[in-house]
Amino acid sequence: MAQNRDGGNPFAESSELDNPFQDPAVIQHRPSPQYATLDVYNPFETREQPAPAYEPAPAPAPAPAPLPPPSAAPLQSSRKLSPTEPKNYGSYSTQVSAAAATAELLKKQEELNRKAEELDRRERELQHVALGGTATRQNNWPPLPSFCPVQPCFFQDISMEIPQEFQKTVSTMYYLWMCSTAALLLNFLACLASFCVDTNNGSGFGLSLLWVLLFTPCSFVCWYRPMYKAFRSDSSFNFFVFFFIFFAQDVLFVLQAIGIPGWGFSGWISALVVLKINTAVAVLMLLVALLFTGIAVLGIVMLKRIHSLYRRTGASFQKAQQEFAAGVFSNQAVRTAAANAAAGAAGNAFRGP
Template sequence: MAQNTDGGNPFAEPGELDNPFQDPAVIQHRPSPQYATLDVYNPFETREPPSAYEPPAPAPLPPSSAPPQSSRKLSPTEPKNYGSYSSQASAAAATAELLKKQEELNRKAEELDRRERELQHAALGGKATRQNNWPPLPSFCPVQPCFFQDISMEIPQEFQKTVSTMYYLWMCSALALLLNFLACLASFCVESNNGTGFGLSILWILLFTPCSFVCWYRPMYKAFRSDSSFNFFVFFFIFFAQDVLFVLQAIGIPGWGFSGWISALVVLRTNTGVAVLMLLVALFFTGIAVLGIVMLKRIHSLYRRTGASFQKAQQEFAAGVFSNPAVRTAAANAAAGAAENAFRAP
C-alpha cells in the first residue's frame, strides 16, 4: 500500500476526501455571520442585526376538498358572522314574548296578593272590620269618615287606572267649583249686579261636590269592584247628566253662577284682571268637560267587554231589594195586613 505523503487520511478509501473536515455537511455548519455562536461573538464589534429567520417554504399539499366553513380562521379585520337577520329577529321576538309573559305573571301575582288581602279581611269579620277611611279627616274631628276606599286592594288590576282617573276627575271638578266661587266673588266685587251668580256659586260648590261623589263616583267604584251591572247603569245615567253640566259650566251663561266663556267676556268690558281669572276658570271647565266625555266612552267600552246586560242589572236590583231587611219587613207587614183584612171581610 502506498503511503500518503500529503498529510491526508491514511485510512481513507479510494474516492473519499483526505481531510474529513472538508466534508460539505461540516462546512455548512461552520460559524458565520448568519449563525453566530459564543466562540465567535465579540461584544466590541458592531455588526448588522441578523436577518429574520425565514422558515423553508412548505411543500405543496395535494389537492383536496375545501374545508368546512366552521374550521376556517377569520382574519383580524374580517367581521364575525353571528347569524342571519332572520335568526336575530326570531331571537328578539322570543325575548319580547318572554318579557310579556313575565309582565303577565307579575299582574297575576298582584291580583293574587289583592285577593289574599281580601280573604284576610273577610276572615277577620268581613266588611264590619274595615274602618272607613274617606274622607280623610283628622281624629279630633267630630265627623268621621263615611266610606272605605282602597283602589289597589278592591279594584282589579286592569281597571285600577280607569278608577284612579275618575277619582282625579272628581277632585278636579271640586277644585274647579272652588275656583269658580272665587271668580264669582271677584266679579261681584267689581260689579254689584253679579250678586245672583255669586250666591249660586256658593250653592253649586256645596251641592255638587258631595253629590257628585255619592251619585256617580261611588256607583262607578262599586261597579268595577264587584262587576255590578246595576251600578254601571246608575253611573251611566248620572254621569251623562254630569257631562252636560260640565258643558254648561264651560259655556258660562250669565246669572247661573258659572264663570264660563260668556261670563268672562261680559266682565272683560268692566275689569280685565277679573276677566282673566274667569277665563282661566272657563278653560278649566272646558278641560274637565272634554275629559268627562272621553272617560264616559272608555268606561262604556269596558262595560261592553265585561258581559254586563240590562237583564243582569234587573236581577241584581231585585236581589238587592228583597235582601234589604227594611223592605222585607215592610212587605211582610203589608201581606199580614192584607190577610187580616181578608179574614175580617164578611
C-alpha cells in the same frame, strides 16, 4: 539476583525493554488525536476504517433572556383605526339577537311585576275575608284626622277591591271627580272676584257657593260610588245608575264650560262679559272656563269608555232588574214593611166592610 545499573533502584528505568509501558501492545492502544476516546469508542464496530477523530462537544448556547411583557399602550399605538375605518362592534345578527333578548327580558319583568301586584291584591282580599269581610273593614274615606268629630263614611281601596284591568279606569274617574271639585272651588273664587268688581253679579256669587256645597258630595255619592261598586262586584244595576246620573253630570259640565251669566258658572260667556269691566278678573274666569271645558271633554270620553267596558262584560238590563229585585227583597226594612202591609191587608179582608 543482579543489581541494577542505578545503584540498586528496582524502579529505575534501565532500558526501553525493561519499561512495561513501552510495550508495543500498549503503545498501539494509547490514545491519539487520530482516534476517539472511550466515550465514542465502540468495540463491536468493524475496524475496516479508522475511528473518526475526537471532537469536543460544543458548549451549550446560553438561554435567551426573557423578554419583558408587552404593555397595552404599544399594542394600541401599533394598531390604530383610520378615520374612515368603522369600528367592529360585532355582526349585525349578534346585535339583533342581543336587542331581542333584552326586549324579551323586559317583557318578562313587566309580566312578573303585574303578577306580583295581582297576588298582593288577592292576598289582601283573603285577609279581609278572613277577618269577616266588609263587616270588619274600617272606613277610610274621606281621610279625616282623628280629632275630627266626623268620621270617614266609606271604605275605598282601588288596588285591593277593583280588578287589575279596571283599576286605571276607576282611578281616572276618581281624579275626574277631584278635578271637578277643584274647578268648583276656583269657580267660587272667580265669581267672588267678579262680584267685587261688579255688584250686579251677586246672584252668580251665591249660586257658585251653592254649587260647591251641593255638587261636591252629591257627585261622589251619586255617580262615583255607583261606578266604583259596579267595577268592584260587576253589578249591572250600579252600572245603569252610573250611566243615568253621569250623563246628566256631563250635560252640567258642558253648561259650566259655556258659563251662562247669572247661573254661577265662570264659563266662556261670563268671562267675556267681565272682560269689559276688569281684565284680571276676566283672565281668572277664562282659566276656570278652560278647566271646565277639559273636564267636560274628559267626562264624555270616560262615559263612552266605561260603556264599552260594560258591553264587554256581558251585562244586560234583565240582569240589572234581577239584581235590583234581589237587593230590594234582601233588605230587612223592605221585607218588614212588606210583611206589615200584607198583614194589614189580610186583617182588613177578614174583618170585612
